Amino acid sequence: MNAFSNTIVAADRARPAMAGGDPDIVISADGLVKTFNGEVIALDRATFDIRRGSFVSLVGPSGCGKSTLLRLVAGLIAKTGGELSVLGHGVSGPSSDVAMMFQRPTLLDWRTAVENVLLPTEVKRSATNADRRRAIDLLNLVGLKDFAFSFPRQLSGGMQQRVALARLLQTGANILLLDEPFGALDEFTRERLNLELMRIVEDVDATVLFVTHNIAEAIFLADQVMVMTPRPGRLARIVDVPFERPRGVELMQTPEFNGLVGEVRSILGGH
């Protein structure tokens, strides 16, 4: 089957089922607009629905509004126009249902890995023994079983991002916003972490929005790819990714996979 036949023209399609009416829709945007200083249109009328448990990649060149879209969903910045809801409620600020991770791990140097993972809990209240056990379990989950009591300076860049991922999961949020989380790492480490990320989000049953510049990475990880184009930032198309899970790196060598990469590239090239 031609994967392109699965695409939806996001900008022009009719309004999908409203978030309030469909409990499976966890993030819903309708004509969402964000301008900065009244002139830069960072996001121009984006309309989309994201289903519970799906992994959605956002791909596009620098400045097309990917981070802006994530920050809007996280409630870190306010929309200029249109509608945006998370779990059926309009977004008016940060929420405990949503957690965000960035390209840099931003760990506290003077705290061990497990103490860093416990931070989101300690911001709210004193950590209990159960919290501590959970933090250690999460470090196991991200492959850092033997490094719970290491300090950030004793960890590689990839290991530090694993700690940041465990800290993200410690929040208990099941909508995870990942802004190029492995973008600063070498290609080999990045590929390994991507594979583990897929396993982990299935394990914790999260809904994920994942920003990347890399088309192959976007497709490999996702159920849907939101293809964005710049000046103004637009959601050009939402592409369904038809490949079964679990997926292995050999998928990337197949003609079907490379066909889909070509389709996404041509959407980006046409703008």
Ligand SMILES: Nc1ncnc2c1ncn2[C@@H]1O[C@H](COP(=O)(O)OP(=O)(O)OP(=O)(O)O)[C@@H](O)[C@H]1O
């Ligand atoms: N706080 C801000 N003030 C003014 N303009 C901003 C601000 N944040 C983003 N912009 C502008 O909005 C547009 C979209 O930026 P955004 O960071 O969302 O893009 P992006 O696709 O994430 O880019 P990159 O891939 O380089 O991170 C850009 O033109 C950017 O300059």
